[in-house]
Amino acid sequence: MEKLLHSTTSRTSLPDCFVFPADQVPPATSAAVSLPVIDMSCSRDEVRRAMLDAGKDLGFFQVVNHGISEQALLEMAAVGEEFFRLPAEEKLPFYSEDANKATRLFSGTTYETGGEKYWRDCLRFAYDFGAGDRIKDWPDKPRRLREVAENFTVLTRGLAMDLLRLLCEGLGLQHDYFEGDLTGGDVTLDINHYPPCPNPSVTLGLPPHCDRDLIAVLLPGPVPGLEVVYKGEWVKVVADPTVPHALVVNLGQQLEVVTNGVLRSIEHRVMTNSAMARTSVALFVAPTEDCLVGPAEKFLSQENPPCYRTLKFHEFKRTYNVVKLGSSINQRTNLRNTQKEI
Incomplete structure (x- = not known):
């Protein structure tokens, strides 16, 4: 299992394949941003307004009082960490470098263009x-x-669907606009493990990207690492320790497309840590492969033409995959331009 980073002996230096040119790993500013915290026990009107404000500005927010028990969250975090502590021979049957395999263990993601x-x-x-x-x-x-992962998946997808219905109400869309094919694809659950890294300043845990799906819900874990582009600069995302059991919500590229840019899918990346491993769990809700995704009529007019072509989701993913991720802070803009109406 030498290809799994966490299964190798501690390294004192990085292999060359993990080292990026300095311009591809610009440091975050000294500023940090706290994600908006949305209390789902408030009135639907308050929650809708808060979600729209966050979606138009940062594209990320936290939710509390979301209805998923503390026990379900703690168990999910625990089994994820426990999996990566298993002996190598017990993980080996699940390792695969075939990106088309739906369930697999893999490492050191390599994108098509580099x-x-x-x-x-x-x-x-x-x-x-x-x-x-x-x-x-x-x-x-x-x-x-x-058992634990399936329970977390069912509960968290349910939460994502509730959030989408609230967004529909706030945007003036039919409340079930995102039912059916727009959310009918396979739900993906990633347990990400970032081992301690000998030189975090020259590498990345995940490259700058905008999620290609509709919406993502993240169980972040206690070790920080998420950074986002905010007002043109990379900034660290800081968690408020006084907000326990919060889940992080990230609006995906398909929501930006459907709302014709009203809601924003924000470029983000994951940094590594020299002292501590970081484990997070992310759930992604996506359209079916043949679902046509484009701007909703609600957001189009003569004065506001479509910013995106209407594409089948599998066509969108192909476009997404050929954009070189991690190339610059303008990745989100580059990706958007490849999808613009022509």
């Missing part, structure tokens, strides 16, 4: 809500991983 590798190991699950035995290909160790 040979860069990122300081991350990832256990990825696919969950098809329309299938029978949805978890038969999932790892069966640690003992409760399947």
Whole structure:
């Protein structure tokens, strides 16, 4: 299992494939941004307004009183960390470099347009809500991983759908606009593990990117690492320790497309840490492969023409994949331009 970063002995230097030119790893400013905290126990009107404000500005926010129990969150975090502590031989059957394999363990993601590798190991699950035995290909160790991960997946997708309905109400869309094919694709659950890194200043855990899906919900863990582009600069995202059991919500590229740019999908990246490992869990809700995604009529007029072409989701992903991720702080703009109406 030498290809898994966390399974190798501690390194004192980085292999060349993990080292980026300085202009591709610009340091974050000394400023930091606290994500807006949205209390879902407030009135629907208050929650809608807060979500729209955050979605138009930062594209990220935290939710509390979201209805997912503390126990479910703690168990998910615990089994994720426990998986990466398993002996190498127990993880080996799930390792694959085939990006088309729905459930797999992989490392050092390499994007199509370059040979860069990122300081991350990832256990990825696919969950098809329309299938029978949805978890038969999932790892069966640690003992409760399947049970805990499935429970977290079902609960968190339910939360994501609630958030989308609230956004519909706030945007003036039909409340079920995102039901059906727009959210009917496989749900993806990533358990990301970023081992301690000998030189965090010259590498990345994940490159600058905008999520290609509709919406993502993140269980972040206690070790920081998320950075976002805010007002043209990279800034660190800081968690408020007085807000326990918050989940981070990230609006994906498809929401920006549907709202014709009213809501923003913000470029973000993950930095590494020299002293501590970081483990996070991210759930992504996406359209079906053949779903046509484009700006909703609600956001179009003679004065406000479409900013994006209407594409099938699999076509969008192909466009997304050929954009060189991590190339510059303008990645989001570059990606948007490839999708612009012509």
